[in-house]
Amino acid sequence: xxxxxxxxxxxxxxxxxxxxxxxxxxxxxxxxxxxxxxxxxxxxxxxxxxxxxxxxxxxxxxxxxxxxxxxxxxxxxxxxxxxxxxxxxxxxxxxxxxxxxxxxxxxxxxxxxxxxxxxxxxxxxxxxxxxxxxxxxxxxxxxxxxxxxxxxxxxxxxxxxxxxxxxxxxxxxxxxxxxxxxxxxxxxxxxxxxxxxxxxxxxxxxxxxxxxxxxxxxxxxxxxxxxxxxxxxxxxxxxxxxxxxxxxxxxxxxxxxxxxxxxxxxxxxxxxxxxxxxxxxxxxxxxxxxxxxxxxxxxxxx
Amino acid sequence: xxxxxxxxxxxxxxxxxxxxxxxxxxxxxxxxxxxxxxxxxxxxxxxxxxxxxxxxxxxxxxxxxxxxxxxxxxxxxxxxxxxxxxxxxxxxxxxxxxxxxxxxxxxxxxxxxxxxxxxxxxxxxxxxxxxxxxxxxxxxxxxxxxxxxxxxxxxxxxxxxxxxxxxxxxxxxxxxxxx
Numbered sequence: 001x002x003x004x005x006x007x008x009x010x011x012x013x014x015x016x017x018x019x020x021x022x023x024x025x026x027x028x029x030x031x032x033x034x035x036x037x038x039x040x041x042x043x044x045x046x047x048x049x050x051x052x053x054x055x056x057x058x059x060x061x062x063x064x065x066x067x068x069x070x071x072x073x074x075x076x077x078x079x080x081x082x083x084x085x086x087x088x089x090x091x092x093x094x095x096x097x098x099x100x101x102x103x104x105x106x107x108x109x110x111x112x113x114x115x116x117x118x119x120x121x122x123x124x125x126x127x128x129x130x131x132x133x134x135x136x137x138x139x140x141x142x143x144x145x146x147x148x149x150x151x152x153x154x155x156x157x158x159x160x161x162x163x164x165x166x167x168x169x170x171x172x173x174x175x176x177x178x179x180x181x182x183x184x185x186x187x188x189x190x191x192x193x194x195x196x197x198x199x200x201x202x203x204x205x206x207x208x209x210x211x212x213x214x215x216x217x218x219x220x221x222x223x224x225x226x227x228x229x230x231x232x233x234x235x236x237x238x239x240x241x242x243x244x245x246x247x248x249x250x251x252x253x254x255x256x257x258x259x260x261x262x263x264x265x266x267x268x269x270x271x272x273x274x275x276x277x278x279x280x281x282x283x284x285x286x287x288x289x290x291x292x293x294x295x296x297x298x299x300x301x302x
Numbered sequence: 303x304x305x306x307x308x309x310x311x312x313x314x315x316x317x318x319x320x321x322x323x324x325x326x327x328x329x330x331x332x333x334x335x336x337x338x339x340x341x342x343x344x345x346x347x348x349x350x351x352x353x354x355x356x357x358x359x360x361x362x363x364x365x366x367x368x369x370x371x372x373x374x375x376x377x378x379x380x381x382x383x384x385x386x387x388x389x390x391x392x393x394x395x396x397x398x399x400x401x402x403x404x405x406x407x408x409x410x411x412x413x414x415x416x417x418x419x420x421x422x423x424x425x426x427x428x429x430x431x432x433x434x435x436x437x438x439x440x441x442x443x444x445x446x447x448x449x450x451x452x453x454x455x456x457x458x459x460x461x462x463x464x465x466x467x468x469x470x471x472x473x474x475x476x477x478x479x480x481x
Binding site: 156157158159160161162163164165167168169171172174175176177178179180181182 | 319320360362367368369370371372374375378382389390392395396398399400402403404415416417457458459460466467469472473475476
């Protein structure tokens with residue numbers, strides 16, 4: 001953006017390239033006269049700029065490095081230092097940074113969109129901060145107006161938020177001991193989980209009830225049919241993929257033998273442990289359903 | 303007359319599973335004056351609070367509802383087969399506090415307060431209806447604005463958001479805590 005040169009930076013005379021001078025020196029910025037730079041400024045502060053930065057900007061594996069007289073390193077570090085007031089924004093020639101960065105982009109054979117987007121974002125913040133310091137300020141603004149803090153100044157600070165958290169936790173505790181009849185009809189709000197995940201005991205209880213039924217029913221014994229856990233597990237995963245969700249009890253009930261039901265039960269436990277599936281009771285006293293976790297790691301057990 | 307009204311109110315609250323608001327009561331009882339209703343309600347609540355009954359009338363989200371007294375919590379949980387009530391995570395509580403005090407507020411603003419990303423907690427709170435989207439901010443990107451819901455109030459046993467201590471009161475609390 002060559003047009004912005006006049007506003008943002010007045011290019012100063014070319015300074016000699018000096019490798020050592022490029023290292024960040026906290027003493028330099030603080031000793032520099034602040035605000036010496038304005039529209040069409042004489043560039044006295046900017047004179048220190050390294051405008052001779054070679055057209056062959058370095059392609060660093062760690063990302064684009066900024067090389068200025070008083071700063072060398074990645075842009076996020078620069079932004080951090082400016083926010084921490086370790087570096088004076090007026091000492092940072094943004095036109096130079098953008099010009100060199102554009103040259104650098106032109107050289108790239110392949111662009112890493114994520115990385116460059118991040119750079120653009122940070123550069124935009126930098127430009128915003130700088131533009132705020134350069135624009136004439138309206139008198140109505142508070143004297144300690146700081147552009148970068150404006151947006152969060154009216155928000156409740158974090159330490160007070162922490163106090164509220166304590167308070168709400170007490171209230172939650174208090175409320176947890178008071179029951180209303182709506183508890184019977186509606187699921188309770190829960191924090192970490194999206195649905196009420198059932199405990200091992202819920203599963204076991206359901207299973208033992210089933211075993212009793214199964215035992216009573218059975219006289220059929222299949223010999224020679226051996227089922228491995230791995231086979232059963234992939235069978236369950238297949239069923240889940242096909243049907244979306246299965247009813248925990250119905251699924252075990254549908255197994256041919258008690259032994260097979262047992263294996264299926266252990267497989268389900270394994271899958272839950274591996275966080276591949278989720279056992280969920282949508283409402284109190286409802287049946288337990290098993291779902292594939294959407295965020296499940298794609299790992300083949302077999 | 304008030305005795306009868308009191309008993310009518312008792313029936314109305316009893317039959318309401320969700321908190322019954324005063325507005326709704328007035329709608330149902332147009333022939334009774336507001337002062338009469340307030341008086342009868344107050345006496346009804348006192349009767350339960352002072353009595354030996356296992357239930358009392360609590361206010362939640364600006365409405366009235368029958369609840370069990372805290373002493374019976376263990377037994378109720380046994381009946382409902384709930385070992386422990388699910389609690390909100392610390393993260394969710396933080397986000398909720400940030401929203402409660404700054405609403406309507408955008409996700410970037412919440413992130414600015416907490417210093418970390420809050421999208422997961424926001425999602426959980428939205429799913430549980432503790433917060434809602436109330437519009438978009440007229441700012442670059444038009445980010446969504448979040449507010450707390452009536453369910454938030456009910457969940458924490460509050461009638462109105464004003465029942466939470468003010469920002470200044472919190473500051474005092476913190477100073478006392480530190481000294």
